[in-house]
Structure formats: C-alpha cells, structure tokens
Amino acid sequence: MAEREVRMFVFYLCFGFLTTISSSPILRSNVKPVSPVAVEEQLIWLSGGGEGEVDIYRTPLLTATPRGSLLALCGARKYSSGDAGPKFLAIRRSTDQGQTWSPTAFVTDDRSPDGFNPGSIFVDEITSTIFVLYVHCAHHYKCNVSTLFLINSTDDGLTWSHPRNISEQVGTMTFDPGPGYGVQKKLPPHQGRLIVCGHGDLILSGVFCLLSDDHGNSWRYGGTRMGIPYNQRKKAGDFDPDENQPLELPDGSILLNARNEYAYHCHCRVIMRSYDGAESFPLEHLYFDETLIEPRAMASQWYSNGVLFFSNPAHQTERVNLTLRWSYDNGTTWASSLLVWPGPSxxxxxTMLSQDSGHLYILYEKGAKSSIESLSLVKVALYGG
Known part of the structure; x- marks a missing residue:
C-alpha cells in the first residue's frame, strides 16, 4: 500500500474514533441501571464424554424463539478439537426458561474430512422462521470450494429443513458466518431486513455481511471492510477484523463488534457502525475499543432497554476471565463488569427471552484446565438476585 494511502487509513481510523465518542448519546433518564448477578448455571455439553462419535463441543450458538423457547447449538467435532474435520450441528431446546433441556439432537452431519463451521443463527420474527447459516469447507484443508448452506425451522426448532445451497446466489468466496447470531432490522432503514455478518479466510480477510430483503429466500453481499494488506496472507500487526457480531441500536443503525485477529493497534476489539442497514461500514465510523481487551476469540453483544451488553474472555493473550460488561451509551463507555468465570473460557x-427482560443468558466455553472442556449456560439476573 502506498505511503499516502496508509496515512489516510490511519487518519480515518482516528477520526472515526473521535466522531463516535463525540456523537454518542448520553445516558437517558428513563434507563434503569442494571446490577447483574449470576443466579443459575448448568452444564449443557461436556466434551470427551463419549457421546457417540463426538470428541469436542465448541462454538456456542444461542437464540430465543418466537414461541418463547431457548435453543442452544454448537459444533460437535467428531474426532479432534481442531477447526478442520467432520462435525455434527448439535442442538438442545428448553421450553421452561432454561430450567430443563431436551436431549442432544444432531441436526446436520457433514460427513466430510474438512467439515463445516457452525455459523450464525437468526430469527425472522415476521414469518416465525429460525435459520442457521453455516459454511462447508471453510479452511480448504482437503477441499477446494467453500459452500454456504442455510437450514430453517418453522416449528420452534423441533425439526429442520434440508440444507439449501445459497452459494448459487452469492458465489463460493470463503465467507464464514459469525459465529453467533444474525439480526432482523426492526427499524428503518430497510425494516425487516435479515443481516448475517461474518469474515473471510486467511488471504481474502475482513468483515462481510449478507443481506436478505425477502425473508431469507434470496441473498446478496452488503457492507464489507477488507483486511490490509489486501489479498495477501496476514502477519502480526496487520489489520484484519475477523469473527464478528452485529446488532441493531435504537436509531436503526447496525453496531458490529469484531475480533482483531492480528492485534492491529491493540489487543482489543474493532468496532464498526452502519447507518444504511449494513450496506456499508464507512471508515469514519470505525474505531478500536481499548477497554474491550481480547485474546483473539469470538465475543457476543446484546442490547435491551437502553443497555448494551458485551461478553468475552477479558485478557489480552489468554482465554480466561469470561466477563460481562454493560454500557448505557452504546459502548462509548462501559459502566461496570461482572466476572462470570475466572478460569479458562x-x-x-x-440471548434474552422476549417475555423476560430481567434475565440474560450466556452460553460459553468453560473449563478447569482448558476452555474447550464444556459448554455451560449461565443465567444472569440483570437487576440483582
């Protein structure tokens, strides 16, 4: 990249940070302060438990359904803990606010040496359809073409459709959804739009978003923010936003929180904002949140009743200290935090149930010696125990 382009890139990053700080709303008087307390926790999956062919349960997905159920999903890795290799998509379901759970069911079986990545789960509230978008052959170890598949359920997660290949619409460029959840816009612009954001591969890296304006029937690419250097393998210090999570704020904008894969600028999260329904993520709305330190891992964010929540292993280099933070000004400042688990995580x-705005659910990787020992669900009372 030419020296002038590098200077302009840094200028826009700095300007975006200042713009975000100065334009963020102040705490509204009608926002009720939260005082989160972890009130319940239970093991959802235990790795190495000899359950069929499964060796490791990783990459949690969690959503609330239109009927008020909770769905927990993950990648059930058959033979090893590595990202590559065949997997099942495992699912459990709760109809009593997380008190009890159905036995594990395996929704998909990739039967492939390279395997799939679990991707993103999202709900179309208008049609009451639950979707999971996942990628097959994300790592190109033993296959050459990546394929995006979409499955859906219209009966509260009890049964699922056959996988539908949407690469016929968007191409076979490597796009790894999430992991986490996609969103449906509740506000203008593009009210009702489905948005699923993800990342590229080791070469063509960066953030990419897929958009659907017809309830998941057709898809196209929307906003992107490419890694630098473009179309080259990255190294330490390069700009490479990776795994990410979108959400919609009360002004209709999309807030995207991304993993900072090669620690450009800091060991912290990359924040982007879109005001056109994820059609674009301009540089003037991109900044780095140095409070949200990270060891390069998937993180999650949620918004409810004027409060933005964020969870991740809060450490610069190690996957430990699973922490919940909250903000009253859309992430400009962070009011406080709750240490959920100090060990490997x-x-x-x-997610949150629509009928219960007082509790937040966190499904996370947890262990005593390693974070991949189990997937555990903690229920957090937002206004005290």
Whole structure:
C-alpha cells in the first residue's frame, strides 16, 4: 500500500474514533441501571464424554424463539478439537426458561474430512422462521470450494429443513458466518431486513455481511471492510477484523463488534457502525475499543432497554476471565463488569427471552484446565438476585 494511502487509513481510523465518542448519546433518564448477578448455571455439553462419535463441543450458538423457547447449538467435532474435520450441528431446546433441556439432537452431519463451521443463527420474527447459516469447507484443508448452506425451522426448532445451497446466489468466496447470531432490522432503514455478518479466510480477510430483503429466500453481499494488506496472507500487526457480531441500536443503525485477529493497534476489539442497514461500514465510523481487551476469540453483544451488553474472555493473550460488561451509551463507555468465570473460557453467545427482560443468558466455553472442556449456560439476573 502506498505511503499516502496508509496515512489516510490511519487518519480515518482516528477520526472515526473521535466522531463516535463525540456523537454518542448520553445516558437517558428513563434507563434503569442494571446490577447483574449470576443466579443459575448448568452444564449443557461436556466434551470427551463419549457421546457417540463426538470428541469436542465448541462454538456456542444461542437464540430465543418466537414461541418463547431457548435453543442452544454448537459444533460437535467428531474426532479432534481442531477447526478442520467432520462435525455434527448439535442442538438442545428448553421450553421452561432454561430450567430443563431436551436431549442432544444432531441436526446436520457433514460427513466430510474438512467439515463445516457452525455459523450464525437468526430469527425472522415476521414469518416465525429460525435459520442457521453455516459454511462447508471453510479452511480448504482437503477441499477446494467453500459452500454456504442455510437450514430453517418453522416449528420452534423441533425439526429442520434440508440444507439449501445459497452459494448459487452469492458465489463460493470463503465467507464464514459469525459465529453467533444474525439480526432482523426492526427499524428503518430497510425494516425487516435479515443481516448475517461474518469474515473471510486467511488471504481474502475482513468483515462481510449478507443481506436478505425477502425473508431469507434470496441473498446478496452488503457492507464489507477488507483486511490490509489486501489479498495477501496476514502477519502480526496487520489489520484484519475477523469473527464478528452485529446488532441493531435504537436509531436503526447496525453496531458490529469484531475480533482483531492480528492485534492491529491493540489487543482489543474493532468496532464498526452502519447507518444504511449494513450496506456499508464507512471508515469514519470505525474505531478500536481499548477497554474491550481480547485474546483473539469470538465475543457476543446484546442490547435491551437502553443497555448494551458485551461478553468475552477479558485478557489480552489468554482465554480466561469470561466477563460481562454493560454500557448505557452504546459502548462509548462501559459502566461496570461482572466476572462470570475466572478460569479458562473462550467463545460465548448471549440471548434474552422476549417475555423476560430481567434475565440474560450466556452460553460459553468453560473449563478447569482448558476452555474447550464444556459448554455451560449461565443465567444472569440483570437487576440483582
């Protein structure tokens, strides 16, 4: 990249940070302060437990359904803990606010040496359809073409459709959804739009978003923010936003929180904002949140009743200290935090039931010696125990 382009890139990053700080709303008087307390926790999956062919349960997905159930999903890795290799998509379901759970069911079986990545789960509230978008052959170890598949359920997660290949619409460029959840816009612009964001591969890296304006029937690419250097293998210090999570704020904008894969600028999260329904993520709305330190891992964010929540392993280099933070000004400042688990902890996913705005659910990777020992669900009372 030419020297002038590098200077302009840094200028826009700095300007975006200042713009975000100065334009963020102040705490509204009608926002009720939270005082989160972890009130319940239970083991959802235990790795190495000899359950069929499964060796490791990783990469949690969590959502609430239109009927008020909770769905927990993950990648059930058959033979090893590595990202590559065949997997099942495992699922459990709760109809009593997380008190009890159905036995594990395996929704998909990739039967492939390279395997799939679990991807993103999202709900179309208008049609009451639950979707999971996942990629097959994300790592190109033993296959050459990546394929995006979409499955859906219209009966509260009890049964699922056959996988539908949407690469016929968007191409076979490596796009790894999430992992986490996609969103449906509730506000203008593009009210009702489905948005699923993800990342590229080791070469063509960066953030990419897929958009659907017809309830998941057709898809196209929307906003992107490419890694630098473009189309080259990255190294330490390069700019490479990776695994990410979108959400919609009360002004209709999309807030995207991304993993900072090669620690450009800091060991912290990359924040982007879109005001056109994820059609674009301009540089003037991109900054680095140095409070949200990270060891390069999936993180989750959630918004409810004027409060933005964020969960990740809060450490610069190690996957430990699974922490919940909260903000009253859309992430400009962070009011406080709750240490959920001080030991080994990795990826996390959050959700909330529409009929219960007083509790937040976090499904996360947890262990005593390693973060991949189990997937555990913690129920957090937002206004005290």
């Amino acid at each position: 990795g990826y996390s996913a959050m």
